[in-house]
Amino acid sequence: MCRGFQAAGIRAGIKKNQAEDLGLIVSEVPTAVAGVFTRNKIKAAPVLLDMERVAAGTCRAVIVNSGNANCCTGEQGMEDAVRMARAAAQILGLPEDQVLVSSTGVIGQYLPVEKIENALPRLAAALSPSGFLDFAKAIMTTDTRSKMLSRKVEIAGGSFSMIGIVKGAGMIRPDMATMLCYVCTDVEADAAALKKLLTHAVDLSFNRITIDGDTSTNDTVLVLANGQSGLSIKDAPVKAAFQNALEVMLVDLAKMVVKDGEGVTKLVEIKVMGAATDADAKKMADAVAHSNLVKTAFFGEDANWGRIIGALGRAGAELDPDAIDISFDDVCLVKNSRWQGIDAEADATKVLKQPEFFVTIDAHIGSGTASCWTCDFSIDYVKINADYRS
Amino acid sequence: MCRGFQAAGIRAGIKKNQAEDLGLIVSEVPTAVAGVFTRNKIKAAPVLLDMERVAAGTCRAVIVNSGNANCCTGEQGMEDAVRMARAAAQILGLPEDQVLVSSTGVIGQYLPVEKIENALPRLAAALSPSGFLDFAKAIMTTDTRSKMLSRKVEIAGGSFSMIGIVKGAGMIRPDMATMLCYVCTDVEADAAALKKLLTHAVDLSFNRITIDGDTSTNDTVLVLANGQSGLSIKDAPVKAAFQNALEVMLVDLAKMVVKDGEGVTKLVEIKVMGAATDADAKKMADAVAHSNLVKTAFFGEDANWGRIIGALGRAGAELDPDAIDISFDDVCLVKNSRWQGIDAEADATKVLKQPEFFVTIDAHIGSGTASCWTCDFSIDYVKINADYRS
Numbered sequence: 001m002c003r004g005f006q007a008a009g010i011r012a013g014i015k016k017n018q019a020e021d022l023g024l025i026v027s028e029v030p031t032a033v034a035g036v037f038t039r040n041k042i043k044a045a046p047v048l049l050d051m052e053r054v055a056a057g058t059c060r061a062v063i064v065n066s067g068n069a070n071c072c073t074g075e076q077g078m079e080d081a082v083r084m085a086r087a088a089a090q091i092l093g094l095p096e097d098q099v100l101v102s103s104t105g106v107i108g109q110y111l112p113v114e115k116i117e118n119a120l121p122r123l124a125a126a127l128s129p130s131g132f133l134d135f136a137k138a139i140m141t142t143d144t145r146s147k148m149l150s151r152k153v154e155i156a157g158g159s160f161s162m163i164g165i166v167k168g169a170g171m172i173r174p175d176m177a178t179m180l181c182y183v184c185t186d187v188e189a190d191a192a193a194l195k196k197l198l199t200h201a202v203d204l205s206f207n208r209i210t211i212d213g214d215t216s217t218n219d220t221v222l223v224l225a226n227g228q229s230g231l232s233i234k235d236a237p238v239k240a241a242f243q244n245a246l247e248v249m250l251v252d253l254a255k256m257v258v259k260d261g262e263g264v265t266k267l268v269e270i271k272v273m274g275a276a277t278d279a280d281a282k283k284m285a286d287a288v289a290h291s292n293l294v295k296t297a298f299f300g301e302d303a304n305w306g307r308i309i310g311a312l313g314r315a316g317a318e319l320d321p322d323a324i325d326i327s328f329d330d331v332c333l334v335k336n337s338r339w340q341g342i343d344a345e346a347d348a349t350k351v352l353k354q355p356e357f358f359v360t361i362d363a364h365i366g367s368g369t370a371s372c373w374t375c376d377f378s379i380d381y382v383k384i385n386a387d388y389r390s
Numbered sequence: 391m392c393r394g395f396q397a398a399g400i401r402a403g404i405k406k407n408q409a410e411d412l413g414l415i416v417s418e419v420p421t422a423v424a425g426v427f428t429r430n431k432i433k434a435a436p437v438l439l440d441m442e443r444v445a446a447g448t449c450r451a452v453i454v455n456s457g458n459a460n461c462c463t464g465e466q467g468m469e470d471a472v473r474m475a476r477a478a479a480q481i482l483g484l485p486e487d488q489v490l491v492s493s494t495g496v497i498g499q500y501l502p503v504e505k506i507e508n509a510l511p512r513l514a515a516a517l518s519p520s521g522f523l524d525f526a527k528a529i530m531t532t533d534t535r536s537k538m539l540s541r542k543v544e545i546a547g548g549s550f551s552m553i554g555i556v557k558g559a560g561m562i563r564p565d566m567a568t569m570l571c572y573v574c575t576d577v578e579a580d581a582a583a584l585k586k587l588l589t590h591a592v593d594l595s596f597n598r599i600t601i602d603g604d605t606s607t608n609d610t611v612l613v614l615a616n617g618q619s620g621l622s623i624k625d626a627p628v629k630a631a632f633q634n635a636l637e638v639m640l641v642d643l644a645k646m647v648v649k650d651g652e653g654v655t656k657l658v659e660i661k662v663m664g665a666a667t668d669a670d671a672k673k674m675a676d677a678v679a680h681s682n683l684v685k686t687a688f689f690g691e692d693a694n695w696g697r698i699i700g701a702l703g704r705a706g707a708e709l710d711p712d713a714i715d716i717s718f719d720d721v722c723l724v725k726n727s728r729w730q731g732i733d734a735e736a737d738a739t740k741v742l743k744q745p746e747f748f749v750t751i752d753a754h755i756g757s758g759t760a761s762c763w764t765c766d767f768s769i770d771y772v773k774i775n776a777d778y779r780s
Binding site: 039040041042043069071072073074106107108109216217292293296297299300302305306309310312313314319321322334337338339377378379381382383385386 | 429430431432433459461462463464496497498499606607682683686687689690692695696699700702703704709711712724727728729767768769771772773775776
């Protein structure tokens, strides 16, 4: 529950399997909005439309379909995205440009807009303050579970709430390769400040799991702040509390995306310290987190530090080849780039048998740090992605 | 056979499975030499030693072991590499610095130099002009077959020969992640010219299959030219013939590496044309060739062009999102970024069922072109790399 927001999710017949595929979020009052969109040069029609509309800084509703990405659909695709938003605006009695729209699913097929139009009366009728779970279901593609978090923050002078919904993809669940995330909050915020806080929080969360730049054509993160709590981020303590809550929520949602990747059996945090700069630390963490060799070794529960060393060496970061430490949780397996022997390896192997663990890398040449989250790379990943469209 | 060269390969007991693991190439006369080495910042001891010795421009022999990479072994690793070369030099009666050395195998374990020293008399006794196949076997790690090509080029004034041996890794067979390649030729060449020709040929071949920069700590390509044919690349027609023969041989060896990747069922050439520049074309070809999503779709024989579009969009190259054509062999599935329908898709799917095919991408904004080779990404890839060290 988040004051002033309602949501719903229903079946509109877009997905072949008859699962929920159409979702709606509505704010009872105009809400500040900020968005972060895919950096992919090929952007789906709804992304292009949202980028334009978000620039105004306010909106009232977001309508989202799964089962069709409305991408590579040309002029008709843009007309369809506009038409989908217009249909929602009409039934809600809102100005057309106050409705945002997202799509996720197969690329290159025209959107079945009539199905959406036909379903809208039912969708609007289903709106409820507790409808976010249905919304979360309706935006899933091959996610195995819906992903939603809510939080109430008590602070001197009152409280504010946040609800976050994400559907997972990125590199983890990449059949659609689309990540969609929506955060609703009843804090009051202006759009510019919201955009700044959102961009920073995304850098710390979703950009730490989709770090290979494998952005899809449809990736979208929106935050809506409708001010109904009576608390404003113009107050420094509220701002600090909201920033913290937003960052924690996006990090948690990002980790949920990783864990829900099909075929994923391990969630691994890669922590780099002692790099020349933070940017170098990020390069090193990214190289390790994205290495297919490292990820298949995680799947095999093999403390294969040679592959980690190989990834670090090609990361493009400054490093001393003889000064690298690598630990799995608190087991130091490599010290000054040397293997610490069979006992350390046995202990490290025990760490890898856990469903979650840390890999800590110390480069010992500076004070740069970075963290990111990755997963193992399993046989099921290949099965799912080889079979997906068929 | 290549005039003036002998080779051998035997079992020295370095590998646990008792397969061939020690190889030697010797030139009867001093030979010009050029090398290309890994760009990984963490370089194995033998790579560091060879980089130093190749700078002199001549050598007489190369000794190579498999089963141990002699990497992350510190000062003792360098002493071991020097000792391995010295032992070969002594038994062959050569100056120590005229012997190059390579190692491939597990990282972080000290090299069993005594086993190598003990095996050297047998290795030297086995040297023969037809010993290259044994050499090719001795440098294998998990390659399923030895990879060797030889060629004789007839030219006005005589003929020259080339023998090329490679062991495969790169991103395809990445357990060791090491690629080693040796080319022997009886053409006469100075080291500087040889280096230039080699660098260019490697750019057209091995750098088109290891394009994610997933260079190992041990990658090495050496070309040895001993001049015994009496033909010199100082003659323009000889130079042209040699350059062509070297490029063709390295491309063919590179393709052999891709095809021998464990779990690989498809060899796919990605051809990009119509890019703004050749550099942009290479970025686009690389993004497609390295996409796990595209590669798993190849394995699934699924003409999943949406994943190709996604990869192109994030390649960092200039592009017109509405002007992209994608063909599988001669079947155009996407024209101006639009799907060409169910019949085209059925035809494209037939193409994907072949063991080898082309994917051609036309960006329609310039005249930049690039090609590279990739493979599918199979369940066996994950199995092999999850199980490898255990």
